[in-house]
Every structure is written in C-alpha cells, then in structure tokens.
Amino acid sequence: MTGSTVDYISYPYGGPSAVSTEVVRVLESLDVLSMGFTMRRGINDDRSFEHPFLLRRVDTNDAPGGASGGTDWRSTSRER
Secondary structure, three states: OOOOOOOEEEOOOOOOOOOOHHHHHHHHHHOOOOEEEEEEEOOOOHHHHHOOOOEEEOOHHHOEOOOOOEOOHHHHHOOO
C-alpha cells in the first residue's frame, strides 16, 4: 500500500490467550515479520530473542512520570 515494509507487530490484545503458539507458527511461516510485542510487561534479555514473536514491552504508564507514578523503569521487569 505504501511501499514500506513492516518488520514488527504489536499485538493489540497480546495476553497469553491472544498470542498462542498457533499465532506464532503462522507469523513464522509467513516469513515477513521479525518480531512481535505482547502485552506482557517487562524487559527483554538475550534469552527473550529465542522467541522473537513473544517479546515483552515496557508500559509507558509504569515509566517515571507515567500515569502509574512509576519511579524506577526496572520495576517493569516483574511479571504482572
């Protein structure tokens, strides 16, 4: 449509029930995207990239100054 490529997907409702192994298999088979970001909050490490379509994200509400009143971005690494 625009002539640009899309490398990443951010699942709008990326909880465990929305991003199944079936979804990951389909994305991998399309061989179009490189990564997918779920709604799981946290920081990714080297091991996270073993499953590039199941990456965590940092919620800006948890960041310092965000709506949740976060003061330490590292607190987002905990599972919620």
